[in-house]
Amino acid sequence: MRFLLGYSSKPFILALVICVTYTFSYLLKTMYVSLFHNHVKVKGNPLFQDLVIAGLNRVFEDIKYDNDREKEINQTDDNFWGIPPELQLYSNRTVTKRRTQIQINIKRKYFLRDFRVDDVNCLELINRTREEVKRAKSIKRARLKDADYIEMTKNCPTFIKDRGYIMHYLTKEEESFPIAYSILMYQNVEQFERLLRAIYRPQNIYCIHVDFKSRETIHNAVSGIASCFDNVFLLRTRVSVKLGGMSVLEPDLKCMNELWSRSKTWKYFINLTGQEFPLRTNYELVKILKAYNGSNDVAATIQKDTERCDKPRAVAPPHGIHVTRGFVHVAVNRDFVDFTLHDERAQHILTWMNRSCYVPDEAYFSTLNHNPHFGVKGSFKGHPETSRNRRKPYIARFKNVVESEVYGWKCHGREINGLCVFGTADVRMLSVRKELFAHRFHLDYQPVAYECMEELIYNRTRDEFMGTLAFNASFYSTLGFVLGQG
Known part of the structure; x- marks a missing residue:
């Protein structure tokens, strides 16, 4: 036998x-x-x-756990998007060129050691090993307080060094392609600061809005953080943001205006909240935005759009527009920001939406981008409906709207108002998503998920800089909103 x-x-x-x-x-x-x-x-x-x-x-x-895991992996891998091998995002490579002294110095300063989360094997979480996921869920962390940041930022050089900020542009390609950000936050200074650290580069520029309702210690702590950087500033005017109203949009518009005035070099604008985290390194963001070739990444739907803009005494939409709605969060080129701020038609539409639409923040950017007769650079000239595939996806943000046919995925964290707050068992899915940023995380809920994403982004940044990991952005140049821009 x-x-x-x-x-x-x-x-x-x-x-x-x-x-x-x-x-x-x-x-x-x-x-x-x-x-x-x-x-x-x-x-x-x-x-x-x-x-x-x-x-x-x-x-x-x-058996069901393993089947669900495999199904989830298959839904988020390259096969789901229909990506041929030549368009896959990552590949390992051998460094053949001799490193320059500048590279050696940067490695010594920022990348001497691996970033590793304490008490957790993040690779096991990415593989969704059942025991490690279960163990990680129970881990709690001590949190930094507002007073800690107020004290730490009294000595900015020490704060920058101890918190691990990268104060170098890293590559010439990144240096020549600065990005402008707005970040709207109202609570949890530590989570905001860790987001800023993850996306910070000296060539970029950052506008921070602290909600008017936030306690004064939050404002003071964020002000201290901003004071340590030449390219980070707080909005002087604070808005009391209320969901579903113009106040959601107002801080972003104010930040757009300040960013426009303060710098003439940034190429794209991305608006964030303090509860998000990048899925891409800064190098990858630059590669992707260049692959966009001037197109704007804005979600849209025309389904039930009239129900959102039919307030009593509402008048007909101005300038022959077709109203679309999407998410307020976008990735748009500098010309789109110019049109939004300075074109009279954009101002007329904003005034009309404020009077006629119940949720104007969902409609404003989406409508400007999907009415190509305005001639805005990068606007979309095809059928505006956002899809789940490459025909016209929404890449600027990964929001798991659980019940949505387009934006819904299985939530392994907790659901709040129909939106998934990511947990440790979501790390696998987050590690292979194609979007730019993920929304949302809560540091007081399964904080290991956030920490493992920090580990992933830091180590990718190091490997790309040292030349051991190659990133291919060709996939993004094949997306429908890139090919169908006006």
């Missing part, structure tokens, strides 16, 4: 045993469940029967 099967057959025998075991378990479970559910009396110890059923349920829970 051993001669016929050979030693190489051991994996086959093991697989056969497993298959037979699962088949027997399934038949046994079916028998017991059938008997129990049909109220047939079964002789024997009831406790033993319960244990058998519990054990079989655990077996099938494990």
